[in-house]
Amino acid sequence: MPKFLEKLLLILIDFIAIALSFLVWAWLRRELGFFSETNLSFLLLISCIIFAFWFLIFSFFGMYSHRYAQSRLDEIITVLKCVTFGVLIIFLVTFDLERDLSSPPKVSRMFIINYWLIVLAFVSLTRVGFRSVQRTLLSSGIGQRRTLIVGWNERSRDLADKISQFPALGYKVVGFVGEDSPEVNKTQRYQTLPVLGGIDELEQIVTDVKAQEVILALKGHSRKRVMEVLNLSNGVPINFKIVPDLYDIVMGQARTNQIYGFPLIDIMPDLMPEWERKVKRLMDIVISSAILLLFSPASLLIALAIKLDSKGPVLYKQKRVGKDGKEFTIYKFRSMIHNAESLTGPRWAERKDPRITRVGRIIRRPRIDEVPQFLNVLKGEMSLIGPRPERPYFVETFKKQIPFYARRLKVKPGITGWAQIKGDYDTSIENVKSKLQYDLFYLENMSLRMDLKILINTIYVMLLGRGY
Numbered sequence: 001m002p003k004f005l006e007k008l009l010l011i012l013i014d015f016i017a018i019a020l021s022f023l024v025w026a027w028l029r030r031e032l033g034f035f036s037e038t039n040l041s042f043l044l045l046i047s048c049i050i051f052a053f054w055f056l057i058f059s060f061f062g063m064y065s066h067r068y069a070q071s072r073l074d075e076i077i078t079v080l081k082c083v084t085f086g087v088l089i090i091f092l093v094t095f096d097l098e099r100d101l102s103s104p105p106k107v108s109r110m111f112i113i114n115y116w117l118i119v120l121a122f123v124s125l126t127r128v129g130f131r132s133v134q135r136t137l138l139s140s141g142i143g144q145r146r147t148l149i150v151g152w153n154e155r156s157r158d159l160a161d162k163i164s165q166f167p168a169l170g171y172k173v174v175g176f177v178g179e180d181s182p183e184v185n186k187t188q189r190y191q192t193l194p195v196l197g198g199i200d201e202l203e204q205i206v207t208d209v210k211a212q213e214v215i216l217a218l219k220g221h222s223r224k225r226v227m228e229v230l231n232l233s234n235g236v237p238i239n240f241k242i243v244p245d246l247y248d249i250v251m252g253q254a255r256t257n258q259i260y261g262f263p264l265i266d267i268m269p270d271l272m273p274e275w276e277r278k279v280k281r282l283m284d285i286v287i288s289s290a291i292l293l294l295f296s297p298a299s300l301l302i303a304l305a306i307k308l309d310s311k312g313p314v315l316y317k318q319k320r321v322g323k324d325g326k327e328f329t330i331y332k333f334r335s336m337i338h339n340a341e342s343l344t345g346p347r348w349a350e351r352k353d354p355r356i357t358r359v360g361r362i363i364r365r366p367r368i369d370e371v372p373q374f375l376n377v378l379k380g381e382m383s384l385i386g387p388r389p390e391r392p393y394f395v396e397t398f399k400k401q402i403p404f405y406a407r408r409l410k411v412k413p414g415i416t417g418w419a420q421i422k423g424d425y426d427t428s429i430e431n432v433k434s435k436l437q438y439d440l441f442y443l444e445n446m447s448l449r450m451d452l453k454i455l456i457n458t459i460y461v462m463l464l465g466r467g468y
Contacts, residue, residue, distance in 0.1 A: 006134075007064050011055070013130055014063075017122040018054050019047040024122075025115050034111070054119075057086040062274025072128045079124045087116040135168045144172035146210055150199065150229060151217035152178040157190050159217045159243060174209050177202055179218060199229055206238055216242040272446045279448060284384050288374040295371055302333055302363060309359040312338025315372055320389035323412045327392060328381040331372035335360025366462045373415050385451040386414025387439040398432060405432075408439050411446070418442040418450075421457040 026043060058064060061082045091112050137143050144167065149156045156176060163171045175196040178185075188195045196205045206214070216229060272280070303314040316334040319327050336355040356364065363369045376382040382389065387408040390398070398405040419438035442450065 009130065010064055010127070013126045014054065014058060014123060015051050017126040018051045018119065019044065021115070021119045021122045022047045022050055025111070025118050028114060028118075029111060054086060057082055057089075060275050060278050061085070065274055072131050075127050075131055076124050079127060080120060083116060083120045083123060087112060087119070090115075138170050139168045141167065141172070144170050145212040147171040147173050147213040147215060148175060148177055148196070148202075148205065148209065148211045149173055149215050149217055150177045150179075150202070151219065152176050152188070152195055153217070153219050155219065155243075156217035159215065160190060160193060171213060171215075174211065175205075177205060202229065211238055213239050213241065216240065276448050280383065280385075280451060281380075283451075284377050287384060288377040291371065292374050292378075298368075299371065302359075302368065305359045306334055306357075310334075310337055310357045319392060320413070321392055321395045321409065322381055322389055323409060325395075325406075325409050328376065328379075328389075330382075330389060331375055333363055333369040333372060335364050335369045370415055377415065381412070383412040383414045385417055385454050386412050387417050387442065388420060389413035402433055402436060404440065405436060407443065408436070411443060416454060416458040418454055421454060421461055 023043060030038070061078070063078060063082060094112075134143070147163070149159055160173050160176075163169060163173055173193055175194045176190065178195055178198045186195055186197060196209065202214075205211070218229075306314050312334055314334060316332045316336070317329050318332075320330045322328050335357060336353070337357060360369065373382060377384060395405075395409075417439065418441060419435040422435075422438050442454075
């Protein structure tokens with residue numbers, strides 16, 4: 001099932017569940033002799049307003065993120081946490097400090113517990129029903145994800161057998177990728193599954209067969225070999241999984257998720273919980289809007305200064321590479337002469353670059369030239385915090401020269417980042433390699449706490465004027 005359709009259906013069944021919960025709760029109040037509105041159209045209107053609240057709660061906790069082959073028990077536990085949190089908010093918002101603490105709890109207030117149980121029951125039942133239907137469709141072959149198995153050995157063939165035993169997992173194996181490209185025999189088959197090529201051809205094979213999942217089943221699980229495979233497929237928008245060795249599990253080196261006793265490890269999963277990603281996006285919108293609004297008078301003065309200082313437009317526009325390799329147009333206050341690269345082609349700025357204008361040198365020191373990028377943040381192309389976006393020319397060059405460079409494309413680029421406060425502007429390939437270590441450190445430690453730390457350090461860097 002496409003992610004968009006799955007999300008749409010989940011929203012629809014949640015709306016039905018929340019609306020029914022409210023109608024049942026209102027009916028129960030009326031039957032027990034408490035005041036309750038009886039006009040159905042008004043009740044339905046209130047239901048829509050209430051659903052808006054629950055939609056925010058469910059989105060905040062990631063209940064609309066893709067949960068392929070999640071167990072129904074896990075679904076119920078997730079619903080329990082979300083509904084409990086939501087009802088707790090309702091209780092606190094409607095809490096009357098003086099009245100509720102000075103007298104025993106009234107029966108009408110106790111109806112919040114009834115509402116909690118009703119919502120929990122309806123949302124759990126509808127979602128479990130949806131997951132059951134989804135699993136039935138997967139078992140019949142509908143909606144399965146096209147999967148490649150990397151490895152041509154007894155282990156990989158055994159893995160293919162296990163996957164075929166449990167179609168509800170959602171994997172449809174389309175073929176194998178051999179380990180040693182020069183020795184791969186493309187005429188080999190296991191049952192109906194062909195050997196499509198070697199590891200060196202993985203990126204092209206993924207494109208040709210439209211693979212959505214890659215599962216590594218390499219001999220001996222050589223860590224070096226695993227890293228080589230990941231490096232070869234950097235930037236490919238697919239999910240990587242690996243079957244853990246028993247030794248890794250015993251030694252605590254892996255955390256697995258199991259369905260039908262079938263263990264798989266996600267490689268490079270999203271480390272930020274869904275609720276943190278929502279808060280991060282909310283911070284992006286609020287802070288960007290505030291800065292653009294507060295800085296608007298100064299922006300007019302800077303625009304005038306740029307126009308008086310040199311010929312050319314006020315804003316500098318340039319193509320950059322964003323999340324998952326998608327290109328977008330970045331905005332900056334122009335700090336160099338117009339068409340600065342028309343004769344030299346793409347090149348980095350230097351410490352005392354002669355192309356930088358007088359006004360440009362002033363606005364680059366506190367990094368004011370980057371203020372227009374908050375427009376990119378509002379559009380969702382960038383975030384406040386993340387690896388800096390690079391030009392397509394340099395991205396293609398770095399992907400060939402620097403291992404794991406494309407892993408930076410797994411997240412939205414940022415106005416500032418760990419590499420920006422720890423390093424300097426890119427001036428050479430060695431400098432880029434050094435800053436990549438900071439970017440990878442950020443990717444492995446992404447959190448709101450980390451973002452806040454970077455934000456505070458960025459303000460400190462700006463106040464010191466450590467720009468160009």
